[in-house]
Amino acid sequence: MGRHSCCVKQKLRKGLWSPEEDEKLFNYITRFGVGCWSSVPKLAGLQRCGKSCRLRWINYLRPDLKRGMFSQQEEDLIISLHEVLGNRWAQIAAQLPGRTDNEIKNFWNSCLKKKLLKQGIDPTTHKPLTEANVKDEKKIIETSTMQTPLSQGPSVSLTFPSSQGSAFLIDSNYYDGGLTEASREIFLTKPALDPLSFYDFPMGVAQSGFNLPVSQYHTGLKASDQNLLEPNSSYGFSSMPSLTNSDHGNLSVTEFSDNNSASKISSLFMNDQVKESSSNSSNMSTIYPGGGCHMMENAGFSWEGDNKFDPLFQFQVNGGKSEDFKTSSWEEGQLQTHNSIDFTSFPLTSLSEDLTGANFDVFQHI
DNA sequence: AAAATCATCAACCGCCAGATG
């Protein structure tokens, strides 16, 4: 099988996404939600295939993504889950709030695998390496550049406190590679993609609305930089509490900047409910160093300031550089929602209040 | 300082399964 037909028919762009493309896709999805990916490029004015758009959204643009280094808990969880699930990255990602399968897969291949090998644990079987294996793996370990060997602990054992399995209790015993049979069963019988199963809807929202924690996230940063982006950091991720469909008119602020083609994007969703209920989040209209932006009615971009602190800002909108939206999809009458977003169609993975809650800190420092 | 090597990760590729006509 060759490339998807959608990619063959037209000459479509490949490679890294430009900030402009990100802007288009982000604006489109935040306005109309995810429907048919194959039609997204056309409607959003992109020269990409639907698959590419989907991937970009899921792995990068999605507002609920958490960025930055994996915490020790996450790391332990991944190892434990991998023992049970193997390379089912999507299922593993479903247990880690704000993390994508791609991200976890990369983390595993570039880091965790080596750590386990260094511990003498076969990353495939999660059992101690046999003599023969040790011989084979020794070379890998020797060539590994991991500076700090994984300590004997802590690692995790998992328990499932509720029938929904909506949370994990993580004990910090050393990693023995073991899960209970019951735990195993739950993982193995859990649907591969259950994006909402770990999401706790507030009362009354589950039916008609949708909570959308929103992250401010950055890329193009190396691990050392990403300390700045840890949830509790002053520059860390931010999340927004409830956003209901009925309030989507009061959306949104987004920022895109480019760092050698690796875009940085911050996004912010807001509604009256948020303004009233979250004092921590009530003064969030400006969140970027060097470039002020303000809340807009009916979504879209708004920029102020000269971005002098970030020369990489390239999504200058000039009071709304979204001409594409005006001339393409909006007017075609193919779309029903203009002021509302179908957040229910956001391919959110699991979201945990525990982890995202800390993200509110950012707003206190702005 | 330059070249070589390594690590990271965004994005693509190919396959599969389910939906649809």
Place this chain on the structure above:
DNA sequence: CCATCTGGCGGTTGATGATTT
């Protein structure tokens, strides 16, 4: 049923920046 389309997934690649030689 069969063919086609589409979304989703895991494996892999290639670009880039960092580090080492």
